[in-house]
Every structure is written in C-alpha cells, then in structure tokens.
Amino acid sequence: MNENSEIKSVLQKFILGQCTPEETNTVIDYYRKNKLTTDFPAVEDIKTLLEVIPKMDESTAKTLFSNILSSAKEIEQTAPKTKKVPFRTYMAVAASLVVLLSIGLFYQRDFFKPNSDLILNNNEITLQLENGEIQVISNTSKSPVKDSRGNVVANHNGNKIVYDTKTTLENIVYNTIKIPYGKRFELELSDGTVIHLNSGSTLKYPVKFIAGENRQVFLEGEAFFDVSKDKAHPFVVQANNLNIRVLGTHFNVSSYPEDALTDVVLVEGSVGLYTQNEQFDVTKNIVLKPGYKGSFNRKEGTIETKSVLTTVYTSWMQGRLTFRNMSFGDISKKLERHYNVTIVNQNKKLSNEKFNATFGDEPIEKVLSYFNEIHGIKYTLKNNEVLIK
Numbered sequence: 001m002n003e004n005s006e007i008k009s010v011l012q013k014f015i016l017g018q019c020t021p022e023e024t025n026t027v028i029d030y031y032r033k034n035k036l037t038t039d040f041p042a043v044e045d046i047k048t049l050l051e052v053i054p055k056m057d058e059s060t061a062k063t064l065f066s067n068i069l070s071s072a073k074e075i076e077q078t079a080p081k082t083k084k085v086p087f088r089t090y091m092a093v094a095a096s097l098v099v100l101l102s103i104g105l106f107y108q109r110d111f112f113k114p115n116s117d118l119i120l121n122n123n124e125i126t127l128q129l130e131n132g133e134i135q136v137i138s139n140t141s142k143s144p145v146k147d148s149r150g151n152v153v154a155n156h157n158g159n160k161i162v163y164d165t166k167t168t169l170e171n172i173v174y175n176t177i178k179i180p181y182g183k184r185f186e187l188e189l190s191d192g193t194v195i196h197l198n199s200g201s202t203l204k205y206p207v208k209f210i211a212g213e214n215r216q217v218f219l220e221g222e223a224f225f226d227v228s229k230d231k232a233h234p235f236v237v238q239a240n241n242l243n244i245r246v247l248g249t250h251f252n253v254s255s256y257p258e259d260a261l262t263d264v265v266l267v268e269g270s271v272g273l274y275t276q277n278e279q280f281d282v283t284k285n286i287v288l289k290p291g292y293k294g295s296f297n298r299k300e301g302t303i304e305t306k307s308v309l310t311t312v313y314t315s316w317m318q319g320r321l322t323f324r325n326m327s328f329g330d331i332s333k334k335l336e337r338h339y340n341v342t343i344v345n346q347n348k349k350l351s352n353e354k355f356n357a358t359f360g361d362e363p364i365e366k367v368l369s370y371f372n373e374i375h376g377i378k379y380t381l382k383n384n385e386v387l388i389k
Helices: 005-017 021-033 045-049 058-078 087-108 309-320 328-339 364-375
Strands: 125-128 134-137 143-145 153-156 161-165 175-181 183-188 194-197 200-208 215-226 235-239 242-248 252-257 261-268 271-275 286-288 292-298 300-308 319-326 342-345 354-359 379-382 385-388
Touching: 005 021, 175 183, 175 252, 194 200, 215 309, 235 252, 242 252, 252 309, 261 271, 261 309, 271 292, 286 292, 309 319, 319 328, 328 342, 328 354, 328 364, 354 364, 364 379
Parallel strands: 161 183, 215 235, 342 385
Antiparallel strands: 125 134, 125 175, 143 153, 153 161, 175 200, 183 194, 194 215, 200 215, 215 252, 235 242, 242 271, 252 261, 261 292, 271 286, 292 300, 319 354, 379 385
C-alpha cells in the first residue's frame, strides 16, 4: 500500500472515530508535513464520510463546508505563482484540515464520548470497545474480536459472539453491543453466561469478570439471560434503576426507555429485585419464584409481582410475537422494534383497545391485515412507515 492510499484509509477511520492513538498521531503528523497530493480525498469524499456521523446537524455541516470553500480559495490566492498546483488539490487539503479541526473540537468538547451513540448505520449491529472504537458486526460473517491492544478476546460467528474464558485482565474492561430494530443477537460471556438480545437493545458488559467482584452488566431493552452458576460471584443486571440479582438461573428482562415498566419474568431458579440505591437483603427485598413476573414502576419506584405464563414473554427468541390483553399502543411499540418500521397512529380510540394475538415469522402486512379484520383499521404502508387513519 502506498503512502497516499494508506493515509486516506487512516483519515476515514479518524473521521469515524475508530483510530487508535497511534493512528491519530499518524494523521496529525502527515498534515504537519503538508504533503499535497492530487489523489487525496476531495470535498465530495469528505462530505460522504461526514454523512455517517449522526451528531452533526445540517447547520453545522453547512458552516463547515462554507469554511472549507473559503479556506480553499484563500490557499489558491496565496499559492506561489511559479508552482501550479490544481485547485482541486488545495480544496481537498483544506477540506481535510477543516474536517480534522472540527472533529478534534467535537472530541475536546465531549460531543463524542466513549459511550456515545455513534454508529455507522442505524440498521447494523455494532460493538463498541473500551477505547471507544466501534465495529460493525455482520450476522453473515465470522471474525475474531480484539481489544485495543490487538489481543483476541472473543470470536464472532454469524449471529453470536463467544468471549474467551482464558482471557486474563486485572481491571474490568467493558464492551457495549447495540442491536438495531428488526434484529436479534446472542452473546456468551467469559463465565459461560448466554444472553439473547432482542431488537432495539443495548448491553454493556465486562470482557472478563474479575474474581472477588459481582458479575454486573447493564441493559437497556430486552434480553433473556441463561446465567452460569457461581455462588461466590452474584450476577447482577442493572436495568435503569432496577437491579436483578441471581446466582444462576433463566429469566427475561424487558426495560425499554419508552416503556413505563421494567418487567422481569423468571423461568427457573430465583431472582432478587431491588432498586439501584439499595443493598440486596434477602429478608427485605422481593425474591421472584419461577412462573412469576416482577414489574418495576420507574416513576413510582414500586415493584409488583404476579403469576404469568412465561412463554408469552420469551417467545420473541423464536421470532414470535405474543400479545395478551395488551393495548394497541403497546403493541405498536413492539411491532416497530420487531419489523424496524415507524407506526403513526391517528386513531386515538384504537390506541387503548386491547388484543390477544400470536404471530409467527410473518411479514408485517399479515399482522396489519389481522388487525384490519378484527377492528377494521384503515392503514397505508410505505417506505417502512405505517400510517393508521
């Protein structure tokens, strides 16, 4: 690989927030040397790269490229008359410099923190490493998962990542995986715990659990946990302000930010529920039995329990949708996550209507057709948007 193609590749990684400290220094050193090359990225190339950064709004982008044009013209006017360099080259370098400066300012102002929502594509599964680097996870390929130092800590194969049980770490290092709407994924952690992640979910978890400390993970969304038994190291799921504490068991947690409740459904074993500002006490806190659901009301800070049919809450792992006495408003949220669509419901009366239904691996058109037959709803489906009139 020649120097120009190599620096272009590193620049792309820098703009996408994927550079290691060494690669960042490579980019900065290159610009300091001010080597002008005719095959360096042009303004159009830089603009394409910037479009993948969701944090940059339209007004910021316009201001940025206005500065690029001004800088490019200024360079052209002050360039030596004896040495002709194509205007496109100056524009490319000016554009790149302005981009680097702008991105650098974003980082300095903490617009892009290690735990930010930066992703390359809203429809891709992404894995964020401890240093902030973001990797796209394809469910049709396999690859090793490496840490920031290049050490292999896990293996990715299709729709699953398995972490190495032999990895040795002195301090806790976290990875964060994000599952977009319309997809599901599976993780096997370093202790053998298997986690099934539903669409629209984010899980932050240690690359390796540390001896003498709780096995703690952080969930936003929905997941089914098959926790490996370890009496010496309790497994704790933190979902918003609720802690779910187990030693080894099977349970489902649903804790989407748009929902009012965090639901914990126990399939096997026992689960202790307590708020984030409490210390677990088996004599004071709620302990679920198999076949029970605990619902944490985030606004009230209260927990209610009741007996349930657990398969209703775990059928999503087989790609099924099951609704029991559920309002259409809540059903709409689940349909949006499952099918990666937007539902605009202009029928306010319909929102409060409750339904019982089960759907297998079926297209959304068939689901909407069912509600049309039952309730006579009028709807249109276009470009992944459902409009209910």
